[in-house]
Amino acid sequence: MSGDLHGRHKAVLPDWLALYYADPIEITHGEGRHVWDADGKRYLDFFGGILTTMTAHALPEVTKAVSEQAGRIIHSSTLYLNRPMVELAERVAQLSGIPDARVFFTTSGTEANDTALLLATSYRRSNQLLAMRNSYHGRSFSAVGITGNKGWSPTSLSPLQTLYVHGGVRTRGPYAELSDADFIAACVDDLEDLLGHIRPPAALIAEPIQGVGGFTSPPDGLYAAFRRVLQERGILWIADEVQTGWGRTGEHFWGWQAHAENGPPDILTFAKGIGNGMSIGGVVARAEIMNCLDSNSISTFGGTQITMAAGLANLTYLLEHDLQGNARRVGGLLIERLRAVAAQLPGVREVRGRGLMIGVELVKPGTDTADPETAAAVLEVAREEGLLVGKGGGHNTSALRITPPLSLTVAEAEEGAAILERALRRCAQ
Template sequence: MSDLLARHRAVMPNWLALYYNEPIEIVGGKGNRVVDASGKSYLDFFAGILTNMIGYDVAEVRDAVERQIATGVVHTSTVYLLRGQVELAEKIARLSGIPDAKVFFTNSGTEANETALLLATYARKTDQILAMRQSYHGRSFGTVAVTSNRSWKNNSLSPLNVHFLHGADRHLSQFRGMTDEQYIAACVEDLKHVLVTAVGGDVAAIIAEPIQGVGGFTMAPDGLFRAYQEVLSEQGILFISDEVQTGWGRTGSAFFGIQNHGVTPDMMTFAKGLGNGFAVGGVVARGDLMDQLHAVGLATFGGNPVSMAAANATLDYVLDHDLQANAAKTGAIIIDGLREAAPRLPVVGDVRGKGLMFAVELVNPDGTPSPELAAKFMEETKKLGLLAGKGGLYGHTIRMAPPLTLTEEEAREGLGIIVTALENL
């Protein structure tokens, strides 16, 4: 492993992060577990950053991919008809709830968000965008502009004129202790103030994650985005929901995260879990927004036949097995268990989550964020046989999102490992 690590460091950029003091190579997987090169098994509570959504070695996905490969056609591009692309788009358009929806496929969430920003700025003929503080929307030039987390921004240069809003920052002193209703009212008041002070003329859109991924699964209280939309719609400002991490039933309480707020957005972006490891992203939007662009467009790898086979099989599996309900059930076991244990664990500053998307903030004795404890927690869970992820504005939050196929027994097993790791800090 040390040889592979040395080779990695020689040819990969220094900013390409690796977890753990001694990084692992994952060489096998079955169900909701993976195996590293040393033969050690782990219960996977991070799922390739929420991407292996229904676990590993899933027969339905494997068979669909193998059938497509057996045709000899692994790529043709979107200049030809792609049956799998059309079938998947039909399903997503129907599930989205967006009127007269159309779908454009990309390779990633970054590309999907770039496309949504293009559609919004073209439609509204302005470069002004509203985004959320602590957000993350990708690593490209445009998506970094709407990202509000300094750890993930390399520069302030931007093709967009961006204004950042409150909504997922209740830890700030001016909001601490507020009820959901009071916090929503304060955030809406701030939004109205931004619209009469910071912006110059028309705004194209707001882009928001219903639950912030890199932000450490921080989230607006349910109803905030509905209150925002009521204000924004008065000026025709579009709503883009970034569902790259919250889509496909992961929150347990809704199939898309924005639905927890009672909002039907103008566009939704998606990626990650839809392909269960195969590269797929995209935008589902109102047909008039999608059709408006005057220039010719295509996606060389968007709608790839193999990726579409995997995505169709994955989405069918999620629906056929009602994995949204499973996320609600197994997520409650873990979140309730963590909240029950938290009062006796002084390192825990907060427990939050929805469904199979939950996080633990780690703090020092004085209550300040502790990235050091987060790093130690990662080593503890690795030792105990569980994979987790990190995030948060200060790198002090453990964020976890197991496959939606997690069993109740595995949920209790994972909960036990997490609590033990917290006790060992």
């Protein structure tokens, strides 16, 4: 069944539309933290549709909200007043920490970042951008132009002039051997030197934890230190929270809060988990920035009633059940369990991350050389044993990405860690 669908997929869809596994699977349904394929096999889901199923598969509260809204009206566009959109915008604005916030809804994180770039370049009257090395911000023409990961940036043509800054990867690069304080100081010195050589940029865009890059991050406080330099020059800070938002890191509701010394970002983008699988993205910015555009705009599908109903129900469930706290507790246990395993395997370079956003970087034993072949093999073995994980990384996709729904139980975390340990040991042989 899946083989036939795979053949049809290849016949009508682009070659660059990647599929996991040598024998790709079709996921037909899910419940809680589990999904089933077309052959009836059950899997513990440790990837959540690329961090998108944030609370649980088939969460009754979200399913009920979507069903009830679909029975009333699904869509009307932004040309008409939309109560669910206003209600979700009010909640997101309050949670963002940005003063006098305005919210614009899109259908994806790519579109959210694209909108943030439009706002920043219009507000600052500059098409110069700063971005982080090893970063990923989406698949649109503008987003790939600020993506610092060559595996996900298929063209160097861009309407933007982008320069890439040090700091997103703590344990690789020219400053890796420094202490955290010296690492931050060196990155700030590099930023200040760079700004002395270029025309004033519109903004720095940065993921607090780099998602596709393999869940790498700087020491806490780096972006606060950057912010001081940027604020002196009127340069905006865009926090790309598409993967880090909504409490996934456990310690904070937003990733930027680990760098909060100088307040919230000027612009915040979000997507993925808020819709629990429904297509929601968005941008939050101060009113003066959001309202800087001097022409009309709409969104046909951004903020449509059915997705907003899902977002409201999902956000309510997340907050009422303290899933951020669960991510901190269960994620902490899972990280420590995986670090104990890694200590016995020379091919595991690092287990990193926060909450339920965990990266396991693989290298060829005894070296610092990325090992994408073993990463791919671990993915296959884990799937055979009933566990789905992701992969990423700026060094040839050699990091496993572990991002279960935030309602993960301790027993499920232990089950997944045991499967992953067996897969790592088997592939190490």
